[in-house]
Amino acid sequence: MTENTSDRDLYLEAILAGQSRSALDVALGAVAKGMDVRDIYVDILQEALYEVGRLWETNRISVSTEHLATAITQLVVSNLYEWLPRPEKVLGRFVLTGVEGELHQVGGHMVSDALESDGWDVKFLGANVPAADVLTAIADFHPDVLGISCTLLANLPKVSFLIGAVRKTFQASAPRIVVGGGAFRAAPEKAAELGADAWAPDMRAVIGVARTLLPSS
Numbered sequence: 001m002t003e004n005t006s007d008r009d010l011y012l013e014a015i016l017a018g019q020s021r022s023a024l025d026v027a028l029g030a031v032a033k034g035m036d037v038r039d040i041y042v043d044i045l046q047e048a049l050y051e052v053g054r055l056w057e058t059n060r061i062s063v064s065t066e067h068l069a070t071a072i073t074q075l076v077v078s079n080l081y082e083w084l085p086r087p088e089k090v091l092g093r094f095v096l097t098g099v100e101g102e103l104h105q106v107g108g109h110m111v112s113d114a115l116e117s118d119g120w121d122v123k124f125l126g127a128n129v130p131a132a133d134v135l136t137a138i139a140d141f142h143p144d145v146l147g148i149s150c151t152l153l154a155n156l157p158k159v160s161f162l163i164g165a166v167r168k169t170f171q172a173s174a175p176r177i178v179v180g181g182g183a184f185r186a187a188p189e190k191a192a193e194l195g196a197d198a199w200a201p202d203m204r205a206v207i208g209v210a211r212t213l214l215p216s217s
């Protein structure tokens with residue numbers, strides 16, 4: 001077992017027990033050991049939440065335990081933000097959103113933090129945003145890239161609708177589009193089928209993928 005695996009287990013134990021202070025101590029302890037904050041997000045927090053999902057799906061924990069574990073992780077993500085790199089140079093503008101009806105927000109939050117730490121000016125609109133309001137945000141912020149987060153397979157038609165609306169409204173000046181989230185991890189082929197320019201499986205991978213979508217690359 002790697003050091004990261006045992007930190008993940010300690011973290012999982014803390015969030016399942018509702019111990020926010022212990023969970024934060026595991027995350028900040030990993031920072032103190034020199035682990036890259038983005039690795040802490042993926043290898044510890046994300047992996048622990050996936051395990052929470054498996055325990056929940058198989059009725060081994062209650063909905064309230066899942067909610068508590070998620071709320072503690074949101075607190076930890078907010079605290080880790082402070083430890084991310086802050087590049088001075090701005091790479092480009094990025095708008096990130098969840099589709100309407102999608103309540104899963106933690107992954108999008110992590111992606112937003114990761115991109116910001118790579119130099120992007122990111123506007124993260126959160127989960128559950130109606131398509132018309134995403135169009136307004138694009139008109140306001142003129143992003144180079146639009147990121148769409150979708151967790152539920154049932155919400156993929158909403159992604160398709162949003163991509164169509166963005167391309168129709170902004171034509172040649174439409175932002176490039178990258179998609180991700182649980183639905184695309186389960187069915188990566190859907191990214192191209194729905195008309196996205198790219199997809200990425202997690203917040204580490206999105207850093208490289210987003211750079212390829214910049215006009216100069």
Ligand code: B12
Pocket residue numbers: 042045046049050052053054056057066067070101102103104105106107108110111147148149150151152153154178179180181182183185186199200201202203204206
């Ligand atoms: C917490 C949680 C919730 C919370 C969310 C709270 C919140 N504020 O986010 C609540 C309680 C609201 C919830 C509700 C539901 N949930 Co839920 N939930 C989860 C759980 C346990 C964790 C989600 C999470 O945060 N994961 C950790 C993050 C970090 O991982 P991630 O989302 O994959 O994000 C990473 C990558 O995907 C990627 N990424 C994410 N977004 C983007 C965007 C771009 C552009 C890119 C490039 C990359 C990218 O980068 C991220 C970081 O590395 C998952 C289990 C799981 N496997 O994820 C179930 C899970 C997602 N839920 C599930 C279900 C079924 C539901 C409900 C339908 C349950 C119900 N019957 O009510 C509802 C649906 C609500 C809705 N309309 O959206 C299923 C989904 C099955 C499916 N494939 O469709 C899962 C997998 C649980 C399971 N095993 O059955 N849920």
